[in-house]
Amino acid sequence: MKPTPQPLRPVLRFLAAPFRWLLPRGLLGRALLIILLPLLILQGVALQLFYGGHLDVISRRLAGGVAGDVGMVTELLTRHPTEHERDWIFREAAWRLDLSLAFEPGATMGMPGQRSSWMPILPLEDDLSHALRERVGLPFDTDWQSDPRSVIIRVQTPDGVLHVEAPRKRLFFGTLYLFVIWLVGTSLLLFIVAALFMKNQVRAIRRLASAAEAFGLGRELGPIKPEGAAEVRQAAAAFNQMQNRIRRFINQRTEMLAGISHDLRTPLTRLRLGLAMLPAGAEQDAAEMTEDVAEMERMIATYLAFARGEGMEQSQPSDLVELVMDMARRTRRDGAEVSVEAPDSLVLPLRVDALRRCLGNILDNARRHARRIAVGLTESPRSEPGRPAGRWVHITIDDDGPGIPGASREEAFKPFTSFSAGGTGLGLAIARDIARAHGGDIALEASPLGGLRAHIRLPA
Incomplete structure (x- = not known):
């Protein structure tokens, strides 16, 4: 006979115990976590697909185009070094390639300094540097900080240093902003809507809990207004009905016991009168019987107080x-x-x-x-x-x-x-x-x- 497998629930509970302190304790926090955690995972997957796939491909293609143009201009300047031909190349590059060129004859570029990254989360700088190494084949330097609208590329040629100003729009596309704004905006919008909606639901539950605690402490708050989701409204209506039934029960019990007390006190009062009218010589017996009657009256008052429980105050x-x-x-x-x-x-x-x-x-x-x-x-x-x-x-x-x-x-x-x-x-x-x-x-x-x-x- 095969042994019965042990249930997995205790094992899962044991594995999840170290992370339990990370969970919110309140209903509002847990509900928002249930809504936002899948959203953040979905947005992260979408961002990774876009960033790791589409954006990477587009960035490499744009960087390759700019590097190819710079490489072509550098090659033309090497083959046609005269000043007249250089001016013609500069005019054609400005008109056809949207590149601003300048040349320093006999200059040397020196060692490139350490420059801070313009936008670390994007692969633009690395892609441009990689494309320039492949398509130019000469020492170069890139400057992303000096001009907010252009990228300055310096290339060390045998005759001097070539300065190239390439517009950033040739390396960067605005749909990235739209995509990031869409990701962040939809997340914030959903968070705000979910927080407002869940706050209203939790407020109704808190009111119900406060009313239940106040009723248990004997504070008269009256019926609570049903609000929130259908289940919360149903719970509030059931709570109001429970209050009414408990109050009706207490009133009925108190009235019944008050009537019993009154009915018992009437014959006890007659006994007192009868004992007071006993003939002379029976004082000792009358005193003992009077004490018994008084004790019975005290017991009746005590029983009534216990049953009433002072619940009406x-x-x-x-x-x-x-x-x-x-x-x-x-x-x-x-x-x-x-x-x-x-x-x-x-x-x-x-x-x-x-x-x-x-x-x-x-x-x-x-x-x-x-x-x-x-x-x-x-x-x-x-x-x-x-x-x-x-x-x-x-x-x-x-x-x-x-x-x-x-x-x-x-x-x-x-x-x-x-x-x-x-x-x-x-x-x-x-x-x-x-x-x-x-x-x-x-x-x-x-x-x-x-x-x-x-x-x-x-x-x-």
Whole structure:
């Protein structure tokens, strides 16, 4: 039995890993890369075909024509050295060959100096020099810099130095400019069109992502306007429908639980009245039963707050330091020793009532199990893939109580889980629900004071 071949995908992924950092991380950059990379390859192939084929052939032919004319004039001057014949050759060359000639009798050209290239990307100079060596056969020098409209060629003849001014138009053709302009222009035009089009598409996706994050943080932004491509519009419409369904579900759940709470409080109120009207001698039993009724009312209020999740409150810029200070003062009034270490001010979007309940639940748990409580506020940078850069605000609440074993800390956040008598087991569950509704979270850790640390993290 033949072994099953291993898939190539892990191998290709391993080979491409070193180059992955070169790829853009954003959708706009990757889309433009997908569009422009094939275009640049195509333009490069076209340029190579033109430059390496057509341009090279044309350049050699033009250079050969000029070199042949110079060689013919040099040969005529050698065969007819008289001044009268030389003047006739100069006139005929100017009229028929478009060459301006001058002759220095008895002069020597000397060693040619090093000249800078006129246009390094073109083969014109090399082709002309090669053609002159083949068709003139005498020492020569070319000057491409002195005259912007002509190429000056000096040829060392036995009788002196021949100066030839050949028009550049005989060696260079304007279609090259048109070809380069076409390559660069079409690339820039396609890049601009693609960038504008893809920017609009990416803007619609970013708006959808921002709306989803704001909705997750409990900020009421209303329905988003569908725009962009058909798929993005479909996603925006689905997101709006999802918002409406979630809001309708929350409203229905809150109204139902409010009705249940009202229906349960009515018989509890009658029980209170009945207990108050008991005859003399039953005060002890009545007091115990009244405490049970009060405990039932507190449990109903707690269950309602947990189910509601404070989801109807809207976020607004608030001073977190002021809120923490206020909660610390309330905890001190209940008999706890609370110290706070925080900056002067820290404003960020908050659901104030919800966060007050979150801090109150944690501080109340700490007050019931510890003598000392320390509250601290710090900030740190936030850098996560797919999310905009920002800051994290950290709230730490430490106590010197018995704490919770490490294996049971996550269990403490589950509803109806209580590690002490007298609690409903919903305090930490409500606190985490509120923190996550703000886009943060809560974790339980070991405290430097020896007890438990509640670490609240909120986005700023």
